[in-house]
Amino acid sequence: MNTSKLSLKKIVNSFKNQIEERILSLDMLELTLRVIKTELGISSSAIPVFTVLNRDKPVLSPDRLVKAGLANELYSLCEQEQISPSVGIAPEFVLGRLALWLMLKEGVLDNKMLLAMLDEEREGWFRYNECIYYQYREQRILIGKATELFLIQYCFMLQSTSFKTKIYIKNINAFLVYKEILNEGRKLTHPTLKLAFRIETTFNNNPIFQQVSLNNLRHTLLEETTFLRVFSDKYLLREKVRTNNESITKRQFTAWSAIAVTKTTGWAKSKGSQAKTDDSTVNMNFTLITAALEPLTNNKIKKFKVGEYRNNLGIWLEDKDNAKRYPWVWLLKSWLFKLTFYGGSKKSKIRYNTVTDYVKTVSMPFLCEFIATDANLITLSE
The missing domain is CATH 1.20.120 (Four Helix Bundle (Hemerythrin (Met), subunit A))
Incomplete structure (x- = not known):
């Protein structure tokens, strides 16, 4: 048996026109029809269904897109320095370029992590074969060759110069003024540089990569031997930790x-x-x-x-x-x-x-x- 389409149409037309009440009435009607089909075996025609479309929230709001031009200039400067690095520059410019590169190209946006990477003690830096990586708490960063070049120059400068790494933003601004990206008196802040990174990753990468880059996704740090094996493609022996199993006498x-x-x-x-x-x-x-x-x-x-x-x-x-x-x-x-x-x-x-x-x-x-x-x-x- 089957209920007629005309009778269902009359029932639907009797519902109130207010969206909330109409949706509720249609849901109750559909539930009733399903019970009738299950209990009595009487099927029915399809009834109207409301489809609600929710607009996705913009990844970048219009007020943030105003900085897109600045982000383009900063990344163009980084690419220029990678192809033809500035030589014979002052030590403060060396620090400023390295800090700018780490933030924009390596995604080091955490202030404490960046200060730890620039520290004279160089704790947390590791080399394996031809690769250099840095570990800070639950994060690891495998740096590229350009970063390695700027880092070596910075370490060489540390032998004869004492840097105040806590004011690295001041050094970044000095380097940008030197490269004529900024005018005298204009300064960029840490949030502005972070926004430039976000704009660049939004335009050039998918949202998941952006969330990973911004460290917004919860993750578990790989064991060091596993991490090294991933990028070296070599098996590393892991020392077995002996545990005292007290559950058996x-x-x-x-x-x-x-x-x-x-x-x-x-x-x-x-x-x-x-x-x-x-x-x-x-x-x-x-x-x-x-x-x-x-x-x-x-x-x-x-x-x-x-x-x-x-x-x-x-x-x-x-x-x-x-x-x-x-x-x-x-x-x-x-x-x-x-x-x-x-x-x-x-x-x-x-x-x-x-x-x-x-x-x-x-x-x-x-x-x-x-x-x-x-x-x-x-x-x-x-």
């Missing part, structure tokens, strides 16, 4: 190690030779897990004694015979022990009902997959 580790030194056992030999998993064996092993979880259930939690439970579970895990006879149950119970008393990788304390859900969910598929596998094939490190 020395006796429990000794019990598990007994599997590795055992050549073969009757259990391993018989189960390893089976092509199919024996359901009774899976159920038997799963029963051992559910028995260990029973004290954590809602029915038994009122009588639960943490010390007694930990002691009993620990004794079971420390028994070498249990590890040899039920290796997969031993692994699951060891995980249960860790979750119950040491928590997970994110939380140091997990609710008992959550622990029960975790172990129950994983246990059955885990046992079905590994019950017919020879545990002696697992190395000690695994």
